[in-house]
Amino acid sequence: MAKPTIVQVARLAGVSNSTVSRCLNQPENVDKKTLARVRKVIEDIGYRPNLLAQNFRRGQSDIVLVVVHNVGASIFSNILDGIRGVLGSRFSVILMESRAEAQGHARFIDLLVAKQVVGVILLCASPTFDPRLIGGFDHQPRLPVVIGLEPVSADLADLPSVHIDNHRAAFDATTYLLDMGHREIAFISGEKDSPITLDRERGFAEAMAQAGCAAPSARILHGDLSIQGGIAAAHRLLGRPERPTALFCANDDIALGAMSVAAQLGISVPEDLSVMGFDDTIYAATANPPLSTVAQPTREVGERTAKQLLHALDHPEDAEQLTEILPHRLIIRKSTAPLRQKGKA
Amino acid sequence: MAKPTIVQVARLAGVSNSTVSRCLNQPENVDKKTLARVRKVIEDIGYRPNLLAQNFRRGQSDIVLVVVHNVGASIFSNILDGIRGVLGSRFSVILMESRAEAQGHARFIDLLVAKQVVGVILLCASPTFDPRLIGGFDHQPRLPVVIGLEPVSADLADLPSVHIDNHRAAFDATTYLLDMGHREIAFISGEKDSPITLDRERGFAEAMAQAGCAAPSARILHGDLSIQGGIAAAHRLLGRPERPTALFCANDDIALGAMSVAAQLGISVPEDLSVMGFDDTIYAATANPPLSTVAQPTREVGERTAKQLLHALDHPEDAEQLTEILPHRLIIRKSTAPLRQKGKA
DNA sequence: CTGAAAGCGCTTACAG
DNA sequence: CTGAAAGCGCTTACAG
Secondary structure (H helix, E strand, C coil), X not given: CCCXXXXXXXXXXXXXXXXXXXXXXXXXXXXXXXXXXXXXXXXXXXXXXXXXXXXXXXXXXXXXXXXXXXXXXXXXXXXXXXXXXXXCCCCEEEEEECCCCCCCHHHXXXXXXXXXXXXXXXXXXXXXXXXXXXXXXXXXXXXCEEEECCCCXXXXXXCCEEEECHHHHHHHHHHHHXXXXXXXXXXXXXXXXXXXXXXXXXXXXXXXXXXCCCCHHHHEECCCCCHHHHHHHHHHXXXXXXXXCEEEECCHHHHHHHHHHHHHCCCCCCCCCEEECCECCCCCCCCCCCCEEEECCHHHHHHHHHHHHHXXXXXXXXXXXXXXEECCEEECCCCCCCCXXXXXX | CCCCCHHHHHHHHCCCHHHHHHHHHCHHHCCHHHHHHHHHHHHHHCCXXXXXXXXXXXXXXXXXEEEECCCCCCXXXXXXXXXXXXXXXXXXXXXXXXXXXXXXXXXXXXXXXXHCCCEEEXXXXXXXXXXXXXXXXXXXXXXXXXXXXXXXXXXXXCCCEEEECHHHHHHHHHXXXXXXXXXXXXXXXXXXXXXXXXXXXXXXXXXXXXXXXXXXXXXXXXXXXXXXXXXXXXXXXXXXXXXXXXXXXXXXXXXXXXXXXXXXXXXXXXXXXXXXXXXXXXXXXXXXXXXXXXXXXXXXXXXXXXXXXXXXXXXXXXXXXXXXXECCEEECCCCCCCCCCHHHC
């Protein structure tokens, strides 16, 4: 008993294949009674269109590629949930890790071509995955691309994107630290020129400059957006006596790494050192001490990103490119405190 | 300029489509010289087989479905890396979250049927994803399934699986705690009857019983393998005066949640309470205090699981079912310490 | 609103 | 070792 195909349905319903196909794909163009009859047969024999045949015939798969820096980063969990929720069962999501791609761009393109992906969501806008290079190659049409989470640099401004105002968020967080009396603030950032942190660095520098701190950009350390990155930076920063009194970290993992170094060195957080993270991942609230941080609406980022992609897929003629700015929120917990007066030691 | 197809290659090489196809799929059956000529043409015009057509024609996709409880759990990061490394570019990995599947089994089957997945890796052997139900339904052939990370219950013993000896690992960890003088030890586990924790619970109970502790299974709390689960259990456990002196947690997230509750309640870890985790995720080492835990070779779990699947895919006739037991390792950091003598308070 | 026919790009017996 | 031919299950102009 083989899997039923469209021809069995057609035979049983007494119509042609074309009509069955229309019932599936453009029911509005089918007579009500015919439609009902065909649907009944479909139901009765449990017919399901062969996706492989559909994809082949239509010349495109049902695969959406989502590029993340690192699947393990807990921030992606909610975002991916949001994406899957919207894309639903109509599309399959496959993940690619930018950090794992030593071969970089070539393999990325390979994958796009080989898998005949229908759309791309970039949750990391590294140069390797320059969205301008998506499509237009190898006889492929240009693919819809949406950028999520990351700000979009000016030269990519024509691409739809969904993210918070990173500049403003970093400005707010830094201002909060400044308001607590801190002046010796260091910003532990990600890779130099990484798009996700550039805006944050500018926000930091701007707040610092407004508060009269000299050469704020000298207070920015570049590294890796990871626990290891936080550890490395903290070792450089906290080993010396004239260490900063507050650390603003480009993400929570960095902050967690930095706090562990502080603990090792016997520096108390927040008494001797305030630490502020970014993202409000699930590990922030239970850190010891609980981490103050900047929250992003991650699930919403995923949902909105996916909705924009869906729109682009369903309305290829509609070239409207939206930039959606979602709200951020300062979450103050226990890892930050007012600057202690000098005579502390 | 359309994407080149097999017929252009055939024409340019002066052979038939069949021969080009053979060059691609069974080069050993092609004359060396013909092969070389065809390959040259392929190279020259940049031909790449249309995967969509291949999949359709062969009646199967190149998709491997990996089921995890929760993508965000950091333990899966390395495992997925391992899987991807082995499955490489030949297959696409799509992820399904068991926790997200309220509809459960039905949707799972739907996905399998609809996407025509070629193989399944189960990183969570919940009843919803009972591997015996994979395949055999809806006119589909039985699919190769490999279980990773989780122990396999006796009734599924005919399925290949890759995991540590969870019973032994829990026994070892509990014994370590007992050797430190602890007797009032609680085990915070996952869902009741969750296969991943059953073996661990038995290992715990066995070690406790050997040490003469009465009713060890009464010391097992069931909840959720998450930070929230750890928080909930810790609230039940640590609120009362006759609280345990040591907590053994079924994973690191639980331990992190429990430690945060201890911190809130002013209970010092490890002075007043030893806490032991499981998995050695990236958040264990930088916790405050750094978390003692049981490490699993996660990347290897992924690689071995994927290799078994690959074997099953390439040798469907070979029914050999392997159970691979990988080594575990106790990692002792700062969250565990010898029991303090009574007169502490 | 419906049907007959062609065709998407490949693979696979089959015959030679 | 190679080629001619059929066919996988669907969709899509086209004609009526």
